[in-house]
Amino acid sequence: MSIPKAKHLLFVIHGVRAELPAVRNLVDWVRAKGHTVTPRITWERGDAERFAMDGGRGGVDTVVAIGGDGTVNEVLNGLAGSDVPLGIIPLGTANDFARQTGIPLDADSAMDVILHRAPTRIDTAELNGRRFLNVSTAGIGAEATAETPADAKEALGALAYAITGVRKLAELQPITARFEAPGFDFESRFLVLAVGNGRATGGGTLLTPKASFVDGLLDVCVVEARARRGFARLTLKLRKGEHLGAPGVRYLQVPSLRVHADRPITVNVDGEPNEISTLAYRVHAKSLRVHLGTTPG
Incomplete structure (x- = not known):
């Protein structure tokens, strides 16, 4: 070397x-x-x-x-x-x-x-004027992240998020929102929203498994409302990235997205929670030079 x-x-x-x-x-x-x-x-x-x-x-x-x-x-x-x-x-x-x-x-x-x-050029994403690298989530996952105590994260690592997520299953509250993106315009009552520049969040959950840091697109996963038992079964697939094509799961690859929620919702951006009702996402292609251990796909 x-x-x-x-x-x-x-x-x-x-x-x-x-x-x-x-x-x-x-x-x-x-x-x-x-x-x-x-x-x-x-x-x-x-x-x-x-x-x-x-x-x-x-x-x-x-x-x-x-x-x-x-x-x-x-x-x-x-x-x-x-x-x-x-x-x-x-x-x-x-x-x-x-x-x-x-x-x-x-x-x-x-x-x-x-x-x-040597540094590699990769895409970054943006939510309401703020950049992020990996994944932004709303719904149960974002609420679990926001409510996981700091001492639990320190002691248990990513397992702390999973424990809080299990507790949140008992409090399922769908969010109604309108989604607008190039080629798409629909309304959904959803439990989980993920907008990914990367594939995994929350310690390895593959919510946007087809995402790439170098394709100039955002991957969007919307998990629509369902009964608690059905959602519990789906979470096993979400963890492994095996949910694509499942009933009530929408998956888009778009350069931008606007989400208009019916109320302020908890939105997680690279691990940090925010309360927002209108979400404007866009990708910035090849906008960051970063030192990586492997070539991004």
Whole structure:
């Protein structure tokens, strides 16, 4: 393997993760290899986006997000419109984007990817003016994510989402919405909505299994209302990505989508919940340079 040239790396580190010995050792290790490391530690929402924006304008070679999906999402938005590459050290609960793109979950190995592999151009998605990398969900999955306690996620990882999801089955409340996309216009009472730039969310659930980070399209899965027992059976297929073609499941591949819900609903974007009633999605083809462990499909 060739020796990489010296780089100036901006490390945007989630405040909780900054105390980990592995993170502190990583800074020392990268500096020992001759690279310049500027660490910035986040303490509140918006810090990571601001740090990334400043880094993109300040001439750094790469902005490295160190944390979970929320940290990565903020850094992505800070880099919107910039050609500065994104590197990821995945230290979150689910790390769905990293798992899909071959980014190691070990900090040192993930850093090797950033130092030794050239960045790849991939698509990003947008919801109401905010970029996201992976999957946006509404309905039961989004509510489960929003209601899963932080300490449960820390202790149980992705299993915590599944436990909350089982509890939410007892509270099934369909959402009525109108869907508008190129070639599509329909109304649905749905339980689950997923809009995917990537395939998996919530620790590996394949809601949009045909999605690609490089096809210039968003994959949309709508699971329409059904009885509790029928939905419980379908969740097993949803987990494995085997739900396409099942009764009451719509699957679209479109460059944009508008959803008009009958009330404000919980919408999850890269692990972060929001309350929205009108959802405007679009894809930005090949808009991000990112260091990946594998070539995206």
